[in-house]
Amino acid sequence: MKSLADVDLHELQSALHDAALPESHALRLLLAYYKQNGVINTDALQLGAPATALFNDLLSTTHTTVAARHVSSDGTVKLLLSLRAGGTVEAVLMPSYHDTRAAGCLSSQVGCAMGCDFCASTRGGLERNLTAGEIVEQFLHLRREAATQGRRLNTVVFMGMGEPMHNLDAVATAIRRVTVPPFNLIAKRGVTVSTVGIVPGIERLASMDLNVHLALSLHAPDDETRSKLIPSNKRWKVADVMDAAKRFSESTGRVVTIEYTLLAGVNDSDAQARELSRVMHGFRAHVNLIPYNPIGPGLSGVTYEKPSVDRIERFRTILTDANVVTHVRQTRGDDVNAACGQLRHRATTLPIASV
Ligand code: SAH
Numbered sequence: 109m110k111s112l113a114d115v116d117l118h119e120l121q122s123a124l125h126d127a128a129l130p131e132s133h134a135l136r137l138l139l140a141y142y143k144q145n146g147v148i149n150t151d152a153l154q155l156g157a158p159a160t161a162l163f164n165d166l167l168s169t170t171h172t173t174v175a176a177r178h179v180s181s182d183g184t185v186k187l188l189l190s191l192r193a194g195g196t197v198e199a200v201l202m203p204s205y206h207d208t209r210a211a212g213c214l215s216s217q218v219g220c221a222m223g224c225d226f227c228a229s230t231r232g233g234l235e236r237n238l239t240a241g242e243i244v245e246q247f248l249h250l251r252r253e254a255a256t257q258g259r260r261l262n263t264v265v266f267m268g269m270g271e272p273m274h275n276l277d278a279v280a281t282a283i284r285r286v287t288v289p290p291f292n293l294i295a296k297r298g299v300t301v302s303t304v305g306i307v308p309g310i311e312r313l314a315s316m317d318l319n320v321h322l323a324l325s326l327h328a329p330d331d332e333t334r335s336k337l338i339p340s341n342k343r344w345k346v347a348d349v350m351d352a353a354k355r356f357s358e359s360t361g362r363v364v365t366i367e368y369t370l371l372a373g374v375n376d377s378d379a380q381a382r383e384l385s386r387v388m389h390g391f392r393a394h395v396n397l398i399p400y401n402p403i404g405p406g407l408s409g410v411t412y413e414k415p416s417v418d419r420i421e422r423f424r425t426i427l428t429d430a431n432v433v434t435h436v437r438q439t440r441g442d443d444v445n446a447a448c449g450q451l452r453h454r455a456t457t458l459p460i461a462s463v
Pocket of ligand 1: 368
């Protein structure tokens with residue numbers, strides 16, 4: 109059974125055509141559906157009984173329901189979404205410093221196969237890919253959440269659970285659905301797809317002409333360190349993922365973000381900061397330093413720690429002195445386990461109050 113999040117304008121027009129109903133109803137319905145973030149009263153649209161019945165059918169089917177909602181003291185809202193097809197995922201809304209805007213973090217898979225040692229999402233392995241409709245519904249849940257705060261969801265990042273490049277068709281379909289005119293729920297430049305460094309995926313994303321941003325989870329400038337943290341580094345090494353990111357940037361004109369989770373004593377030394385500057389040399393990309401959020405021991409049994417404020421600052425200074433544009437990401441929502449790497453679904457959830 110389809111949900112309205114599964115169909116685009118063209119498909120809805122065809123459905124109406126097949127039912128001998130006016131195709132023009134499709135645009136009115138979808139405009140209302142998106143404007144009201146998935147919750148609408150079709151009677152108010154006055155489309156006539158047969159079209160209303162057809163639409164109510166589509167609307168009665170939703171893939172996701174909010175199973176739990178956690179609000180952090182910093183305003184971050186974490187939604188645990190229960191999926192009709194099985195499993196749960198989390199989606200996070202982060203209020204921006206600009207008081208009319210918010211950023212969202214979306215999941216692309218239930219669980220994750222990548223096995224990165226410092227990330228909680230991968231602990232239970234991969235359960236399944238999300239469908240495009242499930243991703244669109246996540247987006248609408250966050251957009252509704254933002255609206256209740258008087259904010260507009262103007263950026264989203266695929267940095268929740270899962271590896272988007274392993275589910276790129278559904279991710280791309282969902283992105284198209286929310287960015288396409290006349291709906292324009294969000295600008296393409298407001299969307300970032302984050303990858304652990306699946307090179308063919310980066311190449312495909314560049315060729316899709318989606319016009320979104322790319323974030324590359326680098327986390328170490330040398331193969332020895334990176335291979336310990338990220339199993340896929342054995343397949344695509346630092347040089348391979350950086351080359352792919354550069355090609356992405358050249359072909360799309362987008363500035364790439366290099367994500368670097370700082371782990372005390374593992375990847376936060378002066379030498380590693382200098383090596384990162386070297387790897388970044390000549391590449392017009394930004395480095396986003398993410399202080400590690402504790403998740404307990406990793407799959408390897410190693411327990412990581414967040415570096416001190418001074419160490420983080422020193423690491424940043426080495427990069428900025430080498431003319432690398434660097435930001436330190438503010439930790440958001442860590443009191444409700446919604447910070448980076450802390451997203452995990454119910455089955456593998458350690459104590460999160462009331463989940
Ligand atoms: N699979 C994709 C998207 C999900 S990860 C990717 O790897 O990019 C989103 C970001 O959160 C990545 O940069 C990831 O490495 C980072 N992250 C994961 N666990 C973290 C933790 N415990 N603390 C801080 N950042 C973490």
